[in-house]
Amino acid sequence: MNFPSKLIEDAVTEISRLPGIGKKTALRLALHLLKQNEAVTEALALALTRMREEIKYCKTCHNISDQEECSICLGHRRDRSLICVVEDIRDVLAIENTNQYTGLYHVLGGVISPIQGVGPDDLKIESLLSRVSEGDVKEVILALSATMEGDTTSFYLSKRLKDFGTKVSTIARGIPVGGELEFTDEVTLGRSILTRINYAQE
Amino acid sequence: MNFPSKLIEDAVTEISRLPGIGKKTALRLALHLLKQNEAVTEALALALTRMREEIKYCKTCHNISDQEECSICLGHRRDRSLICVVEDIRDVLAIENTNQYTGLYHVLGGVISPIQGVGPDDLKIESLLSRVSEGDVKEVILALSATMEGDTTSFYLSKRLKDFGTKVSTIARGIPVGGELEFTDEVTLGRSILTRINYAQE
Numbered sequence: 001m002n003f004p005s006k007l008i009e010d011a012v013t014e015i016s017r018l019p020g021i022g023k024k025t026a027l028r029l030a031l032h033l034l035k036q037n038e039a040v041t042e043a044l045a046l047a048l049t050r051m052r053e054e055i056k057y058c059k060t061c062h063n064i065s066d067q068e069e070c071s072i073c074l075g076h077r078r079d080r081s082l083i084c085v086v087e088d089i090r091d092v093l094a095i096e097n098t099n100q101y102t103g104l105y106h107v108l109g110g111v112i113s114p115i116q117g118v119g120p121d122d123l124k125i126e127s128l129l130s131r132v133s134e135g136d137v138k139e140v141i142l143a144l145s146a147t148m149e150g151d152t153t154s155f156y157l158s159k160r161l162k163d164f165g166t167k168v169s170t171i172a173r174g175i176p177v178g179g180e181l182e183f184t185d186e187v188t189l190g191r192s193i194l195t196r197i198n199y200a201q202e
Numbered sequence: 203m204n205f206p207s208k209l210i211e212d213a214v215t216e217i218s219r220l221p222g223i224g225k226k227t228a229l230r231l232a233l234h235l236l237k238q239n240e241a242v243t244e245a246l247a248l249a250l251t252r253m254r255e256e257i258k259y260c261k262t263c264h265n266i267s268d269q270e271e272c273s274i275c276l277g278h279r280r281d282r283s284l285i286c287v288v289e290d291i292r293d294v295l296a297i298e299n300t301n302q303y304t305g306l307y308h309v310l311g312g313v314i315s316p317i318q319g320v321g322p323d324d325l326k327i328e329s330l331l332s333r334v335s336e337g338d339v340k341e342v343i344l345a346l347s348a349t350m351e352g353d354t355t356s357f358y359l360s361k362r363l364k365d366f367g368t369k370v371s372t373i374a375r376g377i378p379v380g381g382e383l384e385f386t387d388e389v390t391l392g393r394s395i396l397t398r399i400n401y402a403q404e
Contacts, residue, residue, distance in 0.1 A: 002298055004273055004291075005266045011253040014246040018231050029220050031291060033254055034266070041254035044216040045247035051213040052235055052243035064207045064236070071206055089206075089233060096204055 008034075060131070062107040062124050064089050072096075072105060079103045081138040085128065085157065087111055087145060095143065103141070106131065111149040112156060120156060128157075132164045139167040146173055210236075262333070264309040264326050266291050274298075274307060281305045283340040287330065287359065289313055289347060297345065305343070308333065313351040314358060322358060330359075334366050341369040348375050374399075 003009035008030055015026035033041045057063070058070035065071065072078060072092075082103025086092055092105050108123045132140060140161055144150035158168050174192035175184050184192075205211035210232055217228035235243045259265070260272035267273070274280060274294075284305025288294055294307050310325045334342060342363055346352035360370050376394035377386050386394075 002295075004294065005257060005268045007249075007253045007257050007268055008266055011249045014249040017242065017246070019234050020227075020230075025222070027292065027295070028222075030250075030253060032221050033250065034257065038254055040219065041250050044219070045251045047209075047213045047216040048232075048235065048243050049247045051209045051232060052240055055207060055209050055236065064210055066207045066209055090229065092206065093204070093229070096206075 060127075061105045062109060062127070063092055063105055077102065080136055082141065083128070083131065083137055083139075084141045084143050086143050087150070091143065108144075108153070111144060111147075111153040113149045123153075125157070125160065129160060129164075132161060132166050137166055139169060142168065142170040144170075262329075263307045264311060264329070265294055265307055279304065282338055284343065285330070285333065285339055285341075286343045286345050288345050289352070293345065310346075310355070313346060313349075313355040315351045325355075327359070327362065331362060331366075334363060334368050339368055341371060344370065344372040346372075 003012065008027075011030045011033075012023060012026040015021060015029055016023050018026075021029075033044075054066075056065050056068065058065045058073055059068055060073045061070060063070040063072060067074075079102045082101075083106050084095065084101060084103055085106045085108060086095065087108055087110060089107060092107060095101050095105075106124065106128045108125070108128075110118050110123055112118060112120055112123070128140075131137065140157075142154045142157060144154050154170055161168050172195070173188065174195070175181065175188065181189070205214065210229075213232045213235075214225060214228040217223060217231055218225050223231075235246075256268075258267050258270065260267045260275055261270055262275045263272060265272040265274060269276075281304045284303075285308050286297065286303060286305055287308045287310060288297070289310055289312060291309060294309060297303050297307075308326065308330045310327070310330075312320050312325055314320060314322055314325070330342075333339065342359075344356045344359060346356050356372055363370050375390065375397070377383065377390065383391070
């Protein structure tokens with residue numbers, strides 16, 4: 001594309017560096033900003049810069065935070081004997097939105113993936129072990145993706161956590177709520193039969 | 203969504219103001235920026251701010267430009283007897299990319315749309331008339347969308363341009379190149395028969 005203006009060309013180039021945004025979408029966004037009041041662009045630019053420069057990572061669980069320690073780790077009502085291990089910050093938000101979990105988190109920052117060159121040392125595993133070694137933790141819940149990499153990481157973590165004598169659990173795999181049996185893949189269905197649970201009878 | 207950080211919440215709010223970007227995508231983009239080097243976010247914020255603050259609109263054709271007059275209006279090789287009237291800047295880029303047009307442009311800034319409260323006075327129509335009245339223009343090409351609003355605007359412009367004695371044309375409507383007859387809608391097909399053109403025979 002030949003742009004009539006270097007300014008808009010630069011903006012389009014920078015916007016299209018974002019994942020999932022091509023040149024055409026970037027141009028649409030840039031022209032949208034041009035149509036809006038200047039304050040809109042200013043607010044966007046400021047929010048992005050401030051976020052990138054000022055954001056901190058919780059020293060305990062590595063969640064994003066405005067202070068040294070995140071609001072979840074500081075929370076008075078959280079169950080400090082439970083740690084839920086997740087891959088990244090989005091998973092924390094997803095679990096928080098269920099309103100079903102009141103324990104703490106531990107953000108690994110990824111999963112073990114030899115193909116992408118991510119080994120155990122690239123993840124926040126040592127700090128998890130040191131949290132568990134302090135002795136207050138009764139259960140570690142592994143809430144990683146149900147992929148090859150997720151399963152490998154879960155397996156590695158369960159091995160490393162074995163010596164501490166802490167209970168290690170993993171979130172249930174099975175048929176999603178609202179899912180129909182005939183459309184569920186065989187692996188999920190097979191596993192859901194093997195890991196069947198007792199039906200609560202009154 | 204409950205965000206663990208005000209900084210990321212602000213960023214997500216601002217990003218999701220952009221058209222077609224919801225809260226989830228905004229969060230994905232914000233987390234992507236956090237994973238990248240700080241320079242990436244800085245470059246993006248700077249490009250956006252500079253574009254919004256420094257961009258100019260060509261005093262002749264209202265295209266975006268870095269100077270008082272755009273590179274197309276200043277171009278030595280452009281045919282100054284042709285003006286192509288378009289809705290917005292994206293249309294200029296689209297036509298320029300065809301490499302089929304060497305004339306000048308006139309960016310209206312929209313089309314007449316009573317529903318959206320856009321009347322003729324909201325568009326750059328007077329400056330088009332004054333360009334045509336200078337006498338060098340031989341033909342005005344109306345290249346507006348094939349919608350109700352586009353057609354209304356074309357009709358209005360052709361009426362206003364009548365007195366100047368300049369030739370007024372509109373871009374051809376018909377079956378897109380590569381389009382199959384059976385999948386073309388009746389209106390387009392009907393019009394393409396009515397406005398048939400002579401087959402060039404050697």
